[in-house]
Amino acid sequence: MDSKLEPLFTPWKIGSCEIKNRIVLTSMGGTDLFGWMEKNHFDKVGARFIMEVAKNNVGLVLPGCQPVYNPMFGQWLHKNKKMYRDLAKWVPELHKTGAKLFVQLTAGFGRSFTISDMMEQLYVNPVLRKLSKPVMDLEKICASASPAPNRWSDHVPSREMTVPEIHEFVEAFAESARLLKEAGVDGVEVHAVHEGYLLDQFTLPYVNHRTDEYGGSFENRYRFAVEIVQAIHAACGDDFPVSLRYSVVSKTKGFREGALPGEEYTEVGRDMEESERAARYLQDAGYAMLNCDNGTYDAWYWAHPPIYMPENCNLEDVEHIKQFVDIPVVAAGRLDPFVAAEAIKEGKLDGAGFARQFLADQEWVTKLIEDRPEDIRPCILCHNGCFNMAHYKGVANDQDLADSLHLSRCAVNAETMQWDKHHIKPATTPRTVHIVGGGIGGMEAARVLKLRGHKPVIHERAGELGGTFIAASAESYKGKLRDLLAWYRRQMEELGIEVHLNDEVKSVEEFGGEPVIVATGAVPRVMRSVPGFERMIEACDYLTGTPVGETVAVIGGGLTGCEIAYELALEGKKPIIVEMKDDLIAQKGVCLANSSYLREWFALHKVPVYLETTLAEVRDGSVVCRGKDGATFEVPCDSVIGSVGYVSAPLAPRGKNVQLVGDCAQVGNLRTVIWSAYEAAMRI
Known part of the structure; x- marks a missing residue:
C-alpha cells in the first residue's frame, strides 16, 4: 500500500x-x-x-x-x-x-x-x-x-x-x-x-x-x-x-x-x-x-x-x-x-x-x-x-x-445488485467466440466469455481498442472515463484475450459456424437534407482532434452536444447550442444531478442556447436556423459541430449464431452497452 x-x-x-x-x-x-x-x-x-x-x-x-x-x-x-x-x-x-x-x-x-x-x-x-x-x-x-x-x-x-x-x-x-x-x-x-x-x-x-x-x-x-x-x-x-x-x-x-x-x-x-x-x-x-x-x-x-x-x-x-x-x-x-x-x-x-x-x-x-x-x-x-x-x-x-x-445498480458493473441474473456461470462446452468490434461492448463480452471458460477472439478494424469510447472519453474533464478504458484494456491483457487489431471483418460468414458477437456500434446521423451539411464537423471527429474555430455552433443539445459545448467553453471558445426540443438534455437515463449542472452552467456563463429551433442551412461563416414560429434567422460562427444522434450499424443481423450488443443493436448509453454485452456472453 x-x-x-x-x-x-x-x-x-x-x-x-x-x-x-x-x-x-x-x-x-x-x-x-x-x-x-x-x-x-x-x-x-x-x-x-x-x-x-x-x-x-x-x-x-x-x-x-x-x-x-x-x-x-x-x-x-x-x-x-x-x-x-x-x-x-x-x-x-x-x-x-x-x-x-x-x-x-x-x-x-x-x-x-x-x-x-x-x-x-x-x-x-x-x-x-x-x-x-x-x-x-x-x-x-x-x-x-x-x-x-x-x-x-x-x-x-x-x-x-x-x-x-x-x-x-x-x-x-x-x-x-x-x-x-x-x-x-x-x-x-x-x-x-x-x-x-x-x-x-x-x-x-x-x-x-x-x-x-x-x-x-x-x-x-x-x-x-x-x-x-x-x-x-x-x-x-x-x-x-x-x-x-x-x-x-x-x-x-x-x-x-x-x-x-x-x-x-x-x-x-x-x-x-x-x-x-x-x-x-x-x-x-x-x-x-x-x-x-x-x-x-x-x-x-x-x-x-x-x-x-x-x-x-x-x-x-x-x-x-x-x-x-x-x-x-x-x-x-x-x-x-x-x-x-x-x-x-x-x-x-x-x-x-x-x-x-x-x-x-x-x-x-x-x-x-x-x-x-x-x-x-x-x-x-x-x-x-x-x-x-x-x-x-x-x-x-x-x-x-x-x-x-431497483436503485444502486451500476452502469460499469453489470453484477452489482443484480447477482440473481448477472453472475459468472462456467461454460459446459468451451467454444471459440468471435467478437467483431473492440469497443467497450466487445471488451466486456470478451471479459465475461473468458471468465466463463470460452476462448474469445476480438477483431477490431482500428489500430487500438476502445471504439467510439476513445472519443467519448476525450474531453478534458473525463479522466474517470479514460480510467475505465485503461481498465478494460488491462483486462484484455491480464486475461490473455486474443486481439486482432487493424482487422476489418467484411462478413461473419468467414467464421463458419462458430458463434459471433457483433459489437460494431453506431454511425453518426448526418443531416443530408440541410444545405451545406458537408461543412459540418461530426462530434467524434472534433473529440478526436479535428480543429474548430473561435465561435462554434453545436447542432444538437442532447447530452453529447452539451458536453461538447461545455468542453469548448472550458477551452476558451464560444459555443452556441441549437436544439429542436424545448429543453436541453431532454432524454431518459441522464440524472437530474448531471443535466441540471450543465443547464445551469450554460445559463450562468451566458452560453447562447436556441431551443425549439432547427437547422435550416450551413453557410461559410454562419448557420441559418428556424424557430418554432417558422421564421429563419442567421447566427454567425466559425465552425459547426453536428451532434444529432446515431444510427445502429450492425455488421450482420441477429441470427442463430450471431448476437448483437450495444449500440449496433439499439443506440443507448454505456450501461446498455455493458449490460447487453454481459448478457450476450452469458448466453453462449
Whole structure:
C-alpha cells in the first residue's frame, strides 16, 4: 500500500464505538437492509452488498436510507418485528469482518420525493388519488415543513406537515432505533439535515414558513432534528451513537435553482454562518458524528457530483465546519482517497466517505491496500445505473419503473445488485467466440466469455481498442472515463484475450459456424437534407482532434452536444447550442444531478442556447436556423459541430449464431452497452 494512504487505516471512535479504519461506506438508496420502495423485509440483496463491502476492509458501513414511514404501502418501520430478528441473525456474521454497522433512518423526502408521470396521474385524478392512498399516499409522503412546490413536478405540491404527524415520526425514530440496537447494530444515522430532505426542509428558511414551534427561529427550525436524537437516546441510552447526515451549506439560490462552484449568489438555505452555529447545536443535542457534504435537491450536483464537478468538491467546507465541533466529522463527494488521507493526517477530517465507487467495485479498498490501483474498476459518475432520475421541461421523473424500484445498480458493473441474473456461470462446452468490434461492448463480452471458460477472439478494424469510447472519453474533464478504458484494456491483457487489431471483418460468414458477437456500434446521423451539411464537423471527429474555430455552433443539445459545448467553453471558445426540443438534455437515463449542472452552467456563463429551433442551412461563416414560429434567422460562427444522434450499424443481423450488443443493436448509453454485452456472453 502507498504510505500516503496510511492515515486512512488508523482507528477512531464515534462515541464509545471504535472503528477500525477511516473508510466509510455512505448510504445509497437501494442498498437497504429492509427493502427499498417495497414492503419492509430483511433484504438479502442489500445485505449481500453490505457484506461484500465489509469483507473488503471498510471500517464503517451505512446501508441505504430506511424510511421510518415507508412511502409504499404506508408501513411504519418498527411494525415488522420479524425483519429485526432476521437482522439479528445476520449482524454477527458482519461483525466477523471487523466492520461496524450504522443503519440510516430517514423521516422521508417531503417536497424532494421523486414524482413520476404515473404518480402525477394518480394525484391529479381525484378518484385515482383516493384509490391509490393505501399503496401510495402522496399527500402524506410529500408533506413538508410548509406548502412548497415539488422538486420534480408542477402538479403534486407539498402540504404542511401537522404537529401530531411530527410527533409520530419522532416516536417512530426512537422505536426503530431501539429495535436496531436490540438486533446488534452498532449505531444509527439520522437522515437528514441534508440534501433538502424532509428534516432539512424544516431547517431551511426558503422552505419553512411555519409560525408554530417548528418554524421561525433558529431553535424552532432545528427542533425536529433535535427531538429525534433526544428520543433515540431516551430509548437506547446515551452510549448508543447517533450520527447525522448533514449538509454544511445548501448551495441553493431558490426552488429548483442551485449555485455552481465559484458562483456568487445569495443563499436561501443554510449558509456557512448558520452552519457553524447549527453544527455545534446539533452536537450538543446528542449527535455523535456529522457525515457531511453540501447541497439540496435544488442543487443536487453537490450531493451527487457528476463528472463536471471538481474532485473533493465538499471537502473545504467540511474541514471548515470541523473547527466548530468536538465530534468526528466525515466528508463525502468525489473524494480522492489520497487527499482524504492527507486531511485526516493533518487533523482536518476524521473519516472519508465513499459511495458510488463501491457500486463499481466492492473490492476497491482491498485493491488499494494490496497496491493494485490499476485493477480498480472506476466509477465514472454517470448515474446511468444507480440514480438515473431524469427531469426536463414538461416531464416529472422520466424513469422506467424497473429503475425506480431497483436503485444502486451500476452502469460499469453489470453484477452489482443484480447477482440473481448477472453472475459468472462456467461454460459446459468451451467454444471459440468471435467478437467483431473492440469497443467497450466487445471488451466486456470478451471479459465475461473468458471468465466463463470460452476462448474469445476480438477483431477490431482500428489500430487500438476502445471504439467510439476513445472519443467519448476525450474531453478534458473525463479522466474517470479514460480510467475505465485503461481498465478494460488491462483486462484484455491480464486475461490473455486474443486481439486482432487493424482487422476489418467484411462478413461473419468467414467464421463458419462458430458463434459471433457483433459489437460494431453506431454511425453518426448526418443531416443530408440541410444545405451545406458537408461543412459540418461530426462530434467524434472534433473529440478526436479535428480543429474548430473561435465561435462554434453545436447542432444538437442532447447530452453529447452539451458536453461538447461545455468542453469548448472550458477551452476558451464560444459555443452556441441549437436544439429542436424545448429543453436541453431532454432524454431518459441522464440524472437530474448531471443535466441540471450543465443547464445551469450554460445559463450562468451566458452560453447562447436556441431551443425549439432547427437547422435550416450551413453557410461559410454562419448557420441559418428556424424557430418554432417558422421564421429563419442567421447566427454567425466559425465552425459547426453536428451532434444529432446515431444510427445502429450492425455488421450482420441477429441470427442463430450471431448476437448483437450495444449500440449496433439499439443506440443507448454505456450501461446498455455493458449490460447487453454481459448478457450476450452469458448466453453462449
